[in-house]
Amino acid sequence: MTVLSTKERILNSTEELVAESGFCDLTMRQISTHANTNLAAINYHFGSKQSLINHMLERRLDTLFEMRLKRLDELENGSEQPCLLRQVLKAFIEPALVISNDERMGGQRFMKILARAYAERSDFLHELLSSRYANVIKRFAAAIERACPPLDEQTVFWRFHFIIGALTYVMADFGAASKTSHMSEQEFFATCNHQLVDFAEAALSAPRRLSECQADTASSA
Amino acid sequence: MTVLSTKERILNSTEELVAESGFCDLTMRQISTHANTNLAAINYHFGSKQSLINHMLERRLDTLFEMRLKRLDELENGSEQPCLLRQVLKAFIEPALVISNDERMGGQRFMKILARAYAERSDFLHELLSSRYANVIKRFAAAIERACPPLDEQTVFWRFHFIIGALTYVMADFGAASKTSHMSEQEFFATCNHQLVDFAEAALSAPRRLSECQADTASSA
């Protein structure tokens, strides 16, 4: 058992507490107790509560997007022609599931936190996604577009966002859902992975406007 | 302009404040100020803060699931054979978009709140979904299963949940995303509707296990 620094223990405890009961109930005293350190130590190391939360998010997000970018690089360097859609999707989705399955990276906790941060519309998170990680997201969108020639840019944009939503949502619900199923956690993880990749590929492969029979769009209560 | 009761003003203000800045920052004093009433009036009418939040969620969720159920009933009474998948999906998805488009029902605010409540893993919300609205959800799952004969129950379960995730996520991001697009809010709404139904239909229509070429599931950092 390796001994962790105070900073690491604080970050880990913050992660665990947020994953367990959300951002609302998170208090400095909870964190310090859980991390077996002093209350003032948090402000000493991180300055403020908000700064602590930002550090917690950045630590894992950096790893996640590094992994995604690495997988995409390997993919695009491997062949000249446009990559297979399924491979691009796996490069995007699987790093999230790998992290979810690796206790050293926060396990399923981090994805829960991410879903919560999304829903909270954390200004910090949105800024991060539209600056620090924007290039990664753009590269994926471009790769998907290249792999789906019959689809226009706008449709790819929408469907990619739907998939991110499904990924985020299901990761957040991972623990709860796995308990109601009849599988081991490992089985559940593998199933989720396959189902999600299949789902994403199917959704992105389909032609636009499967049926145009509209004129039945409800608009009143 | 109709005059609203104090209870209604409090509920509306709670909705607006949560949609604007989340559950974390919500305080009783904010609500009372916004609703032009006294601080103690909230506890008088609702008992506690948590009870107020529960009432706020129930008010809109009841309408949402009533609309969904009504649409499904109409659909299933209309014909003997299994309904078209697209129609079932529309019965589930469109009520959410109708509410999002109707200011009298909270407009886009309520969907944002719903996404936040999901992410916050509100015990109350989960209890509600697995008790009060469980029958509606089960009926939709069954209808989808009937409309997708080649798919097994488990796969339908997964994909249906992915779609709920995408729906929730995109509704929560509605306002932010519509600002970065070059459309009017009405156009954006209609586009979102079509894209989402297409997306869901494509995802559910696809056969299971599009490609079995696995053995490349990463498992280390």
Next chain:
DNA sequence: ATCCGCATTAAACAAACGTTTGATTGCTTT
């Protein structure tokens, strides 16, 4: 006119919050 029940109000409550202070520790450098 009097009473009653409901609604509203200002004021106060204890508890919990994030943050700051100032003393103290333990280790490294002079």
Next chain:
DNA sequence: AAAGCAATCAAACGTTTGTTTAATGCGGAT
């Protein structure tokens, strides 16, 4: 041995929190 420094600690800071109290206003029934 002494000085320097980052890290830790208990204690207290001033706010803000959700909730409660007790007084007041107001309309219909007695």
